[in-house]
Amino acid sequence: MVILMVGVLAITSSTLGIDALRRRSHESANANLALRRVAETLHAHAALARSQSDGDAANTFSEAFLSLAESDFGAGFDVPGMTPLPGQETVGSVELITSEAQTDATLGVLMGMPRDLNGDGDASDLDVSEDARLIPAVIRLAWRGPNGDMTSAQPVWVQGD
Amino acid sequence: MKIYKRQAGEARCGSTLIEVTFSAAILSVLLLALFGVLEREGQLGRSTLAIAVAENRAIELSGRLRRELVGARGKRVRCVLTQPLSAGESGPDSEASVSTTTGFPPAGALLVDSDSLSFERIAYAGLDAGERTFQELARGLGGTAPSSHAVSPAWVLWAGMAVPVEGAPGPNDGTALWSGREIHFRGDGIGFSYRVPVDPDVSVGLPDFLDGLTPAWGAVTRSGPQGALAHNTDGWCVIVYEAQRELTEVELGADLNSDGDKTDVFEEGRLIKLTWDTQDPSVPVHRQALGPACILQERDAPAADLDGDGYEDPLFLWNADTRVLNLRMFILARGLPDRPTTRRVEASIFLRNAFEEVSE
Numbered sequence: 001m002v003i004l005m006v007g008v009l010a011i012t013s014s015t016l017g018i019d020a021l022r023r024r025s026h027e028s029a030n031a032n033l034a035l036r037r038v039a040e041t042l043h044a045h046a047a048l049a050r051s052q053s054d055g056d057a058a059n060t061f062s063e064a065f066l067s068l069a070e071s072d073f074g075a076g077f078d079v080p081g082m083t084p085l086p087g088q089e090t091v092g093s094v095e096l097i098t099s100e101a102q103t104d105a106t107l108g109v110l111m112g113m114p115r116d117l118n119g120d121g122d123a124s125d126l127d128v129s130e131d132a133r134l135i136p137a138v139i140r141l142a143w144r145g146p147n148g149d150m151t152s153a154q155p156v157w158v159q160g161d
Numbered sequence: 162m163k164i165y166k167r168q169a170g171e172a173r174c175g176s177t178l179i180e181v182t183f184s185a186a187i188l189s190v191l192l193l194a195l196f197g198v199l200e201r202e203g204q205l206g207r208s209t210l211a212i213a214v215a216e217n218r219a220i221e222l223s224g225r226l227r228r229e230l231v232g233a234r235g236k237r238v239r240c241v242l243t244q245p246l247s248a249g250e251s252g253p254d255s256e257a258s259v260s261t262t263t264g265f266p267p268a269g270a271l272l273v274d275s276d277s278l279s280f281e282r283i284a285y286a287g288l289d290a291g292e293r294t295f296q297e298l299a300r301g302l303g304g305t306a307p308s309s310h311a312v313s314p315a316w317v318l319w320a321g322m323a324v325p326v327e328g329a330p331g332p333n334d335g336t337a338l339w340s341g342r343e344i345h346f347r348g349d350g351i352g353f354s355y356r357v358p359v360d361p362d363v364s365v366g367l368p369d370f371l372d373g374l375t376p377a378w379g380a381v382t383r384s385g386p387q388g389a390l391a392h393n394t395d396g397w398c399v400i401v402y403e404a405q406r407e408l409t410e411v412e413l414g415a416d417l418n419s420d421g422d423k424t425d426v427f428e429e430g431r432l433i434k435l436t437w438d439t440q441d442p443s444v445p446v447h448r449q450a451l452g453p454a455c456i457l458q459e460r461d462a463p464a465a466d467l468d469g470d471g472y473e474d475p476l477f478l479w480n481a482d483t484r485v486l487n488l489r490m491f492i493l494a495r496g497l498p499d500r501p502t503t504r505r506v507e508a509s510i511f512l513r514n515a516f517e518e519v520s521e
Contacts, residue, residue, distance in 0.1 A: 004195050011202045018206055022213045029220050033508055036227075040511040041340075044483045047511070078341065080505070 020147060027082070027145050028152075034079040034092060035154040038139045042094070045069050046135075046158035053161060061160030062098075062132035069096055069137070082143040095138040098129040102136075109138055111155035133160040208494070212502055215455055215494035219506035222432065222452040223488060226400070227510050229434070229451075230486060233355040233398075234378055236517040237481050238264040238319035243293070246273070246310040248300070255298040257283070259317055262292045264354045264517075266399045267437050267446050270302065270320035271295065273310050275347055276331035281305045282320060290442055303461070321401055323350030323464060323475040335464055335473035339487055343472070349463035350475020352401035353486060356380060356517075359392035376514070380436040383445045390447065395440040402463075402476055404428035405454035408493070413501050417493070418459065419469025426460040429493060457491040457503060467491045468505060481516040485509055 049064035076090030084091050095107070100123045102113050113136060118128040134157060141152045176184075244258040257271075265271075271283045282305045286297035300307035318324070323346045326334050330345035337344045358370035359379040370376055372394075380396030383389070410416060410423040418425060431454040438444035456476070459465040464475040468491070478487040488508045493501060 004192075008195055008198055008202075011199065015202050015206050015209070019209050022209045025213055026216060029216055033220065033223070033506065037340075037507065037509040040485065040509045043511040043513075044485045047484060080507075 023145065024147050027143070027147075027150065030079065030081055031141050031143075031150075031152045034082075034141060035139050035152065038073065038077065038092065038094065039154060039156045041072065042069060042137060042139075042156055042158055045072070046160070050161050060130055062129055062135060065135060065158065065160070066096060066098070066129055069094065079141065079143070082141070083145070085142050085144050085149055088142065091143045092139065092141050095140065097136045097138070098127055098132060100125045100128060107138055107155075109153050109155045111136055111138070111157070134158075135160070208500070208502075212494040212504065215492045216504050216506065218453050218455050219490050219492045219504065222490070223506060223508040225451055226432075226488060227508065229357075229400070230353070230355065230510050231513060233357045233512055234514040234517060235353065235355045235479060235481060235484070235486070235512055236264040237324065238322050238354045239316040240265075241314060242273075242310060242312050242317060245312055248307040248309045251298050251300045251307065253297055255296070256289075257285070257295045257298060257317075258293060259295065260293075262288045262295060263439060264397060265295070265319050266321070266352070266354070266401065266435055267442075269401075270349075272318040272320050272333075272348065274308075274313075274315055275318060275333050276315065278332070279308045279310065280333050281308055281310070288439075288442065290440055292439060318348055319352075319354065320349050321352030321399070322354060323348035323478045325478070325480050335475070337464075337475055337478060338470065338472040339478065344478065346464075346473075346475060346478055348475070350473075350477050351458070351463050352399050353477045353479060354397070354399045355512075356397060359394060359396065361392050361394050363392050381447070382436045382438050383447045384438050384441070388445055393438060395438050396436055397439050398434060398436045400432055400434050400451065400477075402430055402456065402458060403433045404430040404458065404460075406430075407460065408457075415501050417457070417501065417503055418465070418467050420466070427493075428458050428460050430454050430456055430458065432456065455492050457493050467503070484512045484514075484516065486512060 045068040046065055049061050049068060052064045053059060053061040073094035077092040079091045082091045100114050100117050104110050104113050107113060114123045116123045117134050118125060118131045119133050137156045139154045139156060143150055240259040240261045243260055246257050265288065267288055268286045271285065273281045273283055281301060282303040284299040284302055285295035289296060326345040326347050330336065334345050334347050337346055356378040357380060358376040360368050360370050361377055362369065377394055379392060379394040380398045381390050382393040382396040384393045385391035406429050408427045408429055410425050416423050417427060432451040434449045434451055436447045457467060464473045466472060467474045474489055476489060490506045492504045492506060494504060
């Protein structure tokens with residue numbers, strides 16, 4: 001009887017372990033799909049911004065893109081099936097980088113920063129929101145799941161004309 | 162034979178028949194319970210794995226679609242009638258004359274006058290080589306009635322594609338919820354029509370997908386010798402849902418779409434890619450399955466609400482202006498016999514190349 005009970009407990013433990021792994025896999029896949037979805041939307045915004053930009057200093061690619069991206073993701077975004085961390089209103093956020101001085105270390109992702117974003121030959125401008133030709137963004141997710149608090153981030157580059 | 166007699170004050174040895182029977186009964190019950198638990202554990206394990214496998218299949222499929230479509234060029238698959246279409250025009254010799262059939266698959270369904278009361282769903286079974294005629298019509302499908310249609314600027318749409326409707330939705334339009342926004346759309350949303358860069362001179366030198374300075378658009382069709390696959394600038398592609406088997410909520414014993422009943426009928430199917438030659442109907446249509454048959458759709462109700470949120474769920478929803486193709490798949494996982502589970506997988510694909518604005 002004792003042997004049987006030990007066997008049942010072992011199988012139960014394995015099943016629970018498999019279920020935990022499945023949930024983790026499900027969350028990870030869900031997070032990856034959400035990150036890709038937002039990245040694709042940012043690329044679509046960049047294409048729209050390129051078409052809206054008329055080369056005039058008052059209507060640049062970067063202004064048009066930042067306006068579109070801010071209106072869509074400025075307040076963050078939700079991911080169905082994921083719960084925000086306590087104190088957070090949304091699971092996802094998009095950080096649009098308009099300072100050439102940002103580094104990979106401060107951003108927490110490997111994306112080759114600092115870098116010349118406005119094509120003026122240096123990587124020291126602190127605000128290129130009006131003349132950037134290359135805009136980096138970091139899409140972040142933070143959620144509370146059955147396996148604890150999780151985070152995920154994906155860097156994205158969008159290109160102007 | 163010696164009969165043992167217990168003396169007063171001596172401890173009792175052995176067990177009575179009642180005690181043995183009682184112990185055996187308890188042991189049997191425990192063993193049965195253990196076997197039950199083991200069986201249930203096995204079912205849970207299989208269910209867990211089945212759900213994970215179904216999700217992985219859907220994610221693999223979305224990745225495959227992304228690779229297929231990221232460099233593709235979509236098209237608004239629409240045209241206008243160039244000759245009036247009478248209500249009786251039906252059967253093997255019937256045809257409908259339109260401005261173009263470019264981008265329409267070799268067989269499919271049309272939405273005619275879709276924003277009016279004379280809305281009709283018409284099936285066709287062939288296209289002419291001149292890309293001006295739908296042939297072998299079947300009228301009044303999907304609950305619509307055969308009616309006459311005059312020449313007008315109203316678009317004739319490929320029913321398989323779902324496209325957003327600007328302004329107020331019509332009586333035959335649906336409403337989907339994407340990223341928290343309501344999107345009114347027209348069409349079934351079970352397919353997408355596109356072309357990809359091709360290399361017509363594939364046998365000469367290194368791959369070259371350019372025609373001058375612009376990409377050469379087309380598809381890989383069966384236009385080679387003896388029907389071999391070949392790059393073809395007259396080729397076209399669609400990805401479309403194909404039902405494989407029927408499922409009923411009665412059989413499954415579950416309310417799959419959370420609509421409060423268990424009477425709905427569904428189909429489990431797969432996505433297939435069709436390529437054909439738009440200029441030469443004699444070239445066989447090439448069919449290629451893009452994944453396993455695990456995608457759920459309600460029978461005879463494409464784009465129906467599958468998660469009970471009150472909004473329609475088209476499989477594909479393409480916005481030509483933003484060039485974003487939204488994909489929403491519902492996958493059925495059956496691990497526990499009494500508890501089928503559906504999983505929703507969503508993906509968005511930004512088509513890097515602008516849509517085709519010609520041939521409408």
